[in-house]
Amino acid sequence: MSAQSTYDAIVVGSGPNGLAAAITLQREGLQVLLLEARSTVGGGMRTAELTLPGFHHDVCSAVHPMGAASPFLRSLPLDEFGLEYVQPEVLAAHPFDDGAAAALYHSLDRTADGLGIDGGAYRRLFEPLVKQWPLIDTHILGPMLKIPEKPGALAAFGLKALQPGTRIAARFGAREARGLWAGIVAHSMLPLGALTSSAIGFVLTVAGHRSGWPIPKGGSQRIADGLAAYFRSLGGVIQTNVVVNTLNGLPEAKAVLFDVSPRQLLRICGDRLSSVYRWQLARHRYGMGVFKVDWALSEAVPFRAEAARRAGTVHLGGTLEEVARSERQVWKGQHPDSPFVLFAQQSVFDDSRAPAGQHTGWAYCHVPNGSTMDMTDAITNQVERFAPGFRDTILATHTFNTSEMESYNPNYIGGDINGGIVNIAQLFNRPALRFSPYRTSAKGIYICSASTPPGGGVHGMGGYYAAKQALNDLF
Known part of the structure; x- marks a missing residue:
């Protein structure tokens, strides 16, 4: 010792x-x-050469x-x-089947402007929270059972954060804002209709507007x-x-x-x-697990949407209704045919991750806790859906099921990374x-x-x- x-x-x-x-x-x-x-x-x-020599993959966390x-x-x-952190121009993109995409930017105004008819609702929802965040960040990111120093600001956050993600989504009328919100809320690893599912959505969105979603x-x-x-x-x-x-x-x-x-x-x-x-x-209680895939790629992922090609994180799942259905299925112990996929493309912004001209891909979907089902094809299909030709860029693949995730990091019980x-x-x-x-x-x-x-x-x-x-x- x-x-x-x-x-x-x-x-x-x-x-x-x-x-x-x-x-x-x-x-x-x-x-x-x-x-x-x-x-x-x-x-x-942690970072390791999981696929081929010279391709450096984030084993667990990727975007921060x-x-x-x-x-x-x-x-x-x-x-x-x-x-040293690198800040992607687009923090997160949420593409749709017709080639359009919603995008989260560091700038709240730029994000709202890109959401069309929902821009005003987006500003009203997030602008007060972004301004008040320094008053409550140590409380939100700490023990809940303590007396807050700024009870008014904390209550304003809590009244929104404790709501189901679907209820907050009802403030938006178009698929772009609804889809963007759904993808961020899905990080909670809860059904979008569950109480508190909005909490992580608000934290991640506010964090993005204050300090970005950087890549080390x-x-x-x-x-x-x-x-x-x-x-x-x-x-x-x-x-x-x-x-x-x-x-x-x-x-x-x-x-x-x-x-x-x-x-x-x-x-x-x-x-x-x-x-x-x-x-x-x-x-x-432990929650959903994850099935993770890493790829060595011959070129950057050919996303149809321009915003997705410029994003550090891409949420792949289609409309809010599709994302909600996928997460609800996992919560019930099922494996979706079209899972919601969290995808990161660090090498687009950091050329040290792969040999010159080549790239890495990082993705996972949620699965029932302890699942050993191979979701490689289902995840690959979701990427191909929004990036036709993606399969042709794959040089090598590495996967982790929930058991392998827990073996790698014993804190991930049944693949639960939360x-x-x-x-x-x-x-x-x-x-x-x-x-x-x-x-x-x-x-x-x-x-x-x-x-x-x-x-x-x-x-x-x-x-x-x-x-x-x-x-x-x-x-």
């Missing part, structure tokens, strides 16, 4: 939240040990609106440690490497290839913070936790109903993964808040 026998704190797991927790503690002058089971740090922030919006990540000098140059691994380098510069210690299955054998420390799922926490620390807390963790369903029941009691969601029932043991507020995404806020809780409790 470590030549040093004692530390002030140990962090288990080096995903964005684990790294954030370690940095937050180390910045306060503590001596922190960060342990990672794999050979490289990163969790969901939450990273750009994160108060914690923005506070760090990561540019001094090799992190060189791959998502650069975010992890930048965070790790900064942590080490503060005096922190990282050990990789260390699998923690029990608390026994760890160096002595006043606090241990776990960037793991509730299921893993039960396995590692179950005998230290109260029966009530164990019962709560065991009831934590750390659990973000529905109304688990919005406030994630992963257990406690005043502090980061503090477990055992003194000195904390959880800081995507299964704590604010949930999934590369933002580090769960780790930051868990570390602040440990500091308040113990140091």
